[in-house]
Amino acid sequence: MRWANGWKIQYIFVRFMIPYFLFMLFTLLAGALFYRQTYDVVKKEVTHSNLQMLDQVKETVDSRFNEINRISLQLQSDPAVQSFQQVKEPFRDTTAYKVYRTQKSLYSYNAANGFILNYYLIFKNSDLALSPDSTYELPSFYRYMFSEPSKDYTTWRNDLLGHFRNREIMSSGSTVYQGKTTDLLTYVQSLGYPGHIQGALMILVDNQRLQSLLRGIDISDGGWVSIVDEKGRLVTSLSSGGMVTRQSLPPGAKSGVIEASAATGGMMMTYTTSSYNGWSYVVAQPPHVVLSKVLAIKHTTVTILLAFLIFGLILAYLFATRSGRPIVNITSALTSRLNGGELKRPKDMYGYIQHSLARLIDNNDELQQEIERQAPLLRESFFGRLLQGEYLMAEHVKSLLKHQNADIQGSGCAVGIVQFHRGGHRFQEEELRELDIERVLIQDMLGRTLKGCPFTYPVAEDKIAVLFVNGQGDPGAFRKTVERELQQLTLEISRHGLQAGFAMGGYRTSLLEVPESFEEARQALTRVQEAGPSQSVWFEDLAHDHRGFYFPAESENRLMNYIKAGETEEVRKLLASLYRENFEERHLPLAMQQLFVLDLVGCLVKVQDQLMVKEQADMRQLLQQLGTANHPKQAFDNATERFAEISDGIDQRKKSRNVQLIRDTVDYIHHQYGQADLSLDAAADHLNISKGYLSQFFKEQTGVNFSEYVENLRMDKAKQLLSETRLPIRDIAQQVGYHASSTFCRAFKRGSGISATAYRDIAHKKPASPLHRQDA
Template identity: 40%
Template sequence: MYFIIEKRMSCLRKKGDVMDFYRLIDKYKWFLRLLIPYVLFIFLALLLGWLIYERTLVLVDKEAKVNNLHLLQQVKTTLDGRLSEIDTIVMQAANDPKIVRLQQLNNPFEGTNTYKIWATQKDLYNFSISNNFILNYLIFYRNSNIVIAPTLLYESEKFYRNVLNYNDLNYEQWHELFFEKNNRKGYFPASEATYLGKPHSIVTYRHPLGNLPGQALGSIIVLIDNNQILKLLGGLDIKDGGWTYIADEQGNVITSTGEYVQLAPGTLKGNEGYIEESRLTNGKVITYSRSAVNGWFYVLAQSPQVVLEKVNYIKRITFITALIFLIIGIVLAYFFTYRNSKPLKKIMNTIRDRFQGETDRTYDAYRFIDDAVSRLIDNNQALQDEIEKQAPLLRATFFERLLKGDFVAGNEIMSLLKHQNLSVEVKSAAAAIVNFAPKDAYDEVILKELDRQRVIIKEMLRAHQQQSVYYHDAAEDMIVLLFLESELTPDSCKHKMEDLFARMRDVSRSPFDLNLNIAAGGVYESLLDVSRSYGEAKHALNFILRQQRTGIVWFYDLPQISDSHYYPGEIETRLMNHAKAGDMDEVNALLDDVYERNFVQRNLSPSIQRLLIYDMAGSLMKLREQLSIEESDNVKSLLNQADSSEELSEAFRYAGEIYAGICRRTNERKKSQNVRLLENIIHCLQTLYMNPDLNLDAAADRMGISKVYMSHFFKEQAGVNFSDYLENLRMDKARVLLADTTLTVNQIAQQTGYNSANSFCRAFKRINGISATAYRGSAGGINTG
């Protein structure tokens, strides 16, 4: 836009028309007034983001330092544990009697001395070396000038030449350093050495033997693998020129990684801490921790770029994001300014067209709009008269919103109270519901009767001239009373409500013969709580209807509201199992128990009752899925009824009807399956009865069921035992063969499933009372023996 203005300025300068230039600036003044707030808002948002960003940098920096310190402490703890194990091993060896006895030995390889050395060397195996930091440990005896280890025995010079030699020490220097000069216990810094023919980096620990003043009789030397220590330090990030080292109490560096710069004495203060980068730290950020066990310092030096890697990453992302959002914000600000200016420009053109003679001399858009609004205010009074005509409808709408709790701010209520010519100073507010002649359904006659009773009740209220008491039609059989007291306290308001309710009950009985139920909610000090009082009144009315009571009930007098319903998991499981079994009696007993506990014994709020119905609907859905019942319209109807109904006990009864339908379907399905199974069993027996191996086990295997179930099922369905049925079937076939054929008894026995003629004859006589031969003769058959 400024580019356009600049272009126009250039054109105007060429023409020399300065007045038109200022006229142009004035013309676009309204555009700039819209653009500037957008831009200011963007910069304020960026400023807030910058403050949050600065705080984030501090927290991330602190987190990085804490993490470094934590890693150092882990290294310190691990190494302290390993060094303590080394001290334990050394002290065990130093106090071992055999090792101490060899201190006075001068000629180790003469007489029994050789055996003593061998026995002592053997005892060295008893010292546990579970510490993987230790390469080996050895004992040097000054008098005998020998070095022994669990697997080694040398004179000291040969030991140094063949087993262990340090790269920067000859034998004399090594001997003097470790066994002669200032022979006190301590650690020697890591040195490169050759041990058993292999290069190693070794930290050496020395512990003197003997108690002679100023001179020890020997030394215990522990060879510590420096690479194991460096592995611990390997977890520390030292890229970009960082380093780390471990120093003892005197400041001697035991081991290190990287090209370290040893800090001056006194630099490391306290047991742990941080040192920002400076010339003294060679531009590095120092993190250190001191061991409470041996006083060693663990020092980590990192490049600031490493420590602040996350910080720098956040910084880059933040700056890039801020720049992008700034550009996008300015573009959007220009776009919204242009878009919002279009209707403003259109309004200005409309105003110019309507008021050309009065407003043509100015280009200020806001003055145009101000003039138009002032004219609209002049016409507002004409609308007020029309609004007065709609006052009853507006008051009903106001009461409806007040009862529903649509208001969230007191200012809005106050303005509407003024508009309705009601008192704006309300000290006590409450709601009550008057219920008359409740019915389950309404026909034309009942509706007329309800209208008559509603008129009587309203006239009754007008006759008592109750100020600050208002009524509102809530349903065909309900009127809501609103108590908006500007002078009475809540207690006084409650007494007034009790008096009014008592008079209404007295008058309604005689002479009008009305049966009123009055449910009252609590009295509160704020108009915003009227909806709460109305909800309590509805809850009290539901309690009256559910308990089939009459009269006046206050929400305060109700039993304490339970905050949970009774529908435990075991009840749900039993209910589903009995339904799957088709046991309607047990299902009804469980449902009656659940209803009694929730709707009679407990005073549940509607929301908790609704939650109970939802849980029961969930059980029904699971039950249908387990029984492979596809249609679920009745469950959906149950959920709709729970959402829309005020009386949720009806929804509970509907759930019971659904359970009854499932039980009926289950029993029908079971009955159909039982008939088919019985037919299959009888067909199997009639087909295979001549097989002597046919018995209960064989038939059960053929049907794919257990013999126990087979036995109970056949007895229950056929009314006779399985074995009796099979035997009677075989006897029926045998009697026919005896009477109508010339087959021998042996042949008949084989054809009716008996293994021998003797077992057949015994069974025939036991069942029929006569022998098979006698039966054939009495039946007129041919006896063939």
């Protein structure tokens, strides 16, 4: 059984988990797509920001070098400079003046460019270096003013004047300038033309000022930034080693991003190329530096997705378990009930539940049909007991009528007897079969013709008792209506070749008086044969012979039943009606009165014997009163009082038993309210009484139904646990007798108007008063 239940739970769990899992998968895919879109957008923005920064550096550098080139062009085209290029002996005779005049002309080209430290005109023929504020012979210039540590003078001079240079960076890096090591860029523009070099313009650019433009770029964690000229030569950089050349960039590309790879040394490269001079500005950064924002978003997104996945799986597990357990319980209950307690593993639980419900509905329909088929039998049984006077209280009669959906609405009623088949009764098989056929036909005709007649009862093989109800209020009009209906019934019976006579009892205003009307109908039945075929005889039309007293067996049975039930009031009413009938309406001789009282005393003796009354009445005193000519009524009164005393004693004993029974019932409920299988059936079995009697008895004693009382008790206990403990709702539901917490929560909210959680919050926030604690 445990294995079967475990398999069911796993099966249902998986089935319920699938929708939640698909939903989470869809959500995760949507989150991944959103993350990818966000990643691409942020990455594009970051790389675009780097490109913008490089473009700003490029534009600034282009602007400064454009100024440098303009100065270079002006100096090249200056007449004094062009004239001095042919001087070979600068300090001979009048040529010394040319040196002075050429130097003075350089004052016109003082640059406000912050990149330029100074500039010099190097003349090849005269071996002079001129600046606006100084004149040096070329060896002295290289020795005292400007020199490169890696070259001697001859090498430097040949390199400078041996090749035609057009706006080139001849050298960069550490240079000795004015006796100090300075980071410079040497911008060179040769004078003359290729093949006939007359000198060179050398402009010294402050490399620190140029690099300050590049320091705004983040090159942490091994990154670097560099400027490369159009020939792939390094102009400047902010890191050592690992510089890329122009060939490392995509050919023909003006700007872009190169993703990190082995070829780039694991660096993400951003580059742009100047359209002015063809220089390339390249920045290489580790991916985590470039994409720090993107990686932060990635980390946040992945964390959220993982948290959502874990939390979603937990919720899915809880929801699947919560949703699946009732299905398993329902399936187990259906399996155990419908399969005789044998647990079988259904392949499809929903299909099994649907099939089981269909079976239950079909069984219920069959049960209802069977109840409907038995309804006429129950109605006949009820009417038969009513004719015999077995019902003692009008409330019981009304309850039974309501149960049979045959509520009788009227101010009075009368009992009639239909007698058919006038022949003698030989009780032969053929004759009995004919009687059965005739009885079925007449009952069918009664149902169709007498529409106000809900009850019939076969009192014998050839007699059917019928209850007529007065729905008009006037007894006279009621008799006319009954006579008209009997005439219609007579015609209907005659069409089938049958004959029937009708005997009608007296009119009564209460259903408890139906036995008297039935007895009168039986007395009138003796005159039906004398009246002729198809005639009706009314008891009230008969000439009454009062030579005998009135105390029929039905009245005696009713009297004894009333006493046994402890209905003292009904006992007195019945005895009063017998007194009125025998001592007032019938003028009986003394002997007949004595016989009546004697018969009543005999009934008293029967009652005392059957009920085993300890203090029995002195029969000799009653018999002596009967022997006295003037005291038969006194003997009747004494017998009446004795009947009342016995009835009162029975009533007291019944009340005492009721008190004990209700005490036992309530004690049982208070001990078993925590059991989920507590029901009216279980209580009735425990108390050894019928379910129907316990239900009616409990309602009479407490004013509420059994189930309502149990639910109220469970709610009171649950409120106490909610107020005084911190137990989970599930545990409280189990302690007060509920299988599932959902059923308990619905019952609690239905009874209290708020949820159990809200009640607990209120109870814990507001301490209970002493009166409330005492009530609890």
